[in-house]
Amino acid sequence: MTFAQKQLKRIFARDADPAPGAPDAIVLLFFAALTLFVFWYVWRGAAPELTITGDAAAIAAFTAAQDHPDAFTGDALLHDPENFSFYRTLDFVLVQWLAKFSGDYGRPFLWLSWPCMLLHAAGFYLLGLAVFRVRIWAAIFSFVTLWFGLIPSLGELWGIYKDPLPRVIFQSLLPFVLAAGYAWRDAPGRWPWVLAAAGLLTYVHPVSAPAWALGLWCGFVFCLPSAWSLPRKLGWMTFTGGVFLAVSAPFIITYFTSHSHGATLDYDRVFPILRTVYSRGMIDAPHAILDFLHTASFKFGPGTRMAAPSLLVPGAICAIVLLRKLNRDRAISYRIVLGWIAGLLIVSALLPFAEQEICRRLKMIPFEINLTRGLRYLVPMCMLLIVWPLAEVYKRSESAARRTKLLRISLIVSVL
Structure with a gap:
């Protein structure tokens, strides 16, 4: 058996050995080539590149x-x-x-573009590897997260993008933090380090950081040791959350002290202007939620003509049911991911809805209209949940023919 054959066998193995090695390097080289091609396709050699x-x-x-x-x-x-x-x-x-x-x-954005694409692919591969423990399914998961799609009501996007905007850099670094959070789910002593990393991400994209800080925090709540007393649990989670606030405090203080609340503005004059300037979902949380559910289920893509019936939300719901059935031996730690999603929904849906409703009744301009944009991160979480049971079935199947058939079908669906 040649070296290449051995590495391919390790990539397709049902259980990935924990130590990084040549198979991971091969996967990363594939993503390096893929993202370099995408980068070249977008850039096409224009010099200088100033279209941003x-x-x-x-x-x-x-x-x-x-x-x-x-x-x-x-x-x-x-x-x-x-x-x-x-x-x-x-x-x-x-x-x-x-x-x-x-x-x-202008050109600095060009220079940062490919590294961000590669970081995105490598990060989600690492997250998939931490969760699935199967290299080929980690690679498939990373591949599908690269798919570019628009969320019209929020003026938002997901996937690789030609300009390394703050949100794009954030989503390129995020999976590394999530991978650490998942890997350390049973090590409470390391949780503050994960929240500290989330705090540092505030300086990358402040709009995204709060949702993920609460998401990580909620995920850890599901992982608290059952032997701990309630006071110890409350104390440790308070400290863990405080770490995020301490790390992000300089930015938060500067931001809020530089703004005044909209109470002194003429609501009847200013709010119609906001509705004209901003995407509807940013100032109408219920619409943002419903539009996201529709988009993520039926028309997620780079435009109306290229939108795909991705079925992300229905697929994720079905995946949770499958994971529950597959988790009879409690070997699948999917509850931490449900905690991540809960945190995202609280900050990106429940909190904006409550604030907008209160401000509407009091004739006040909402203080923060960007939080609904965090709904975009439900896209990779749905993808993670959908791929997860497939990876579990692959690991548990003794038949090589069945595993091959499952891979072929999944790859075809991913490409389409």
């Missing part, structure tokens, strides 16, 4: 204004760096540093 999207253009403008304030003295917004300095994320730092080498503020 709205958010990226805003970041480029803010960074340029901070570096060259004299050039923006007549600009209503950019003349004073204090107008935008409160929202200084990792993107700003990276673009500002790379601009020293590129000589402009």
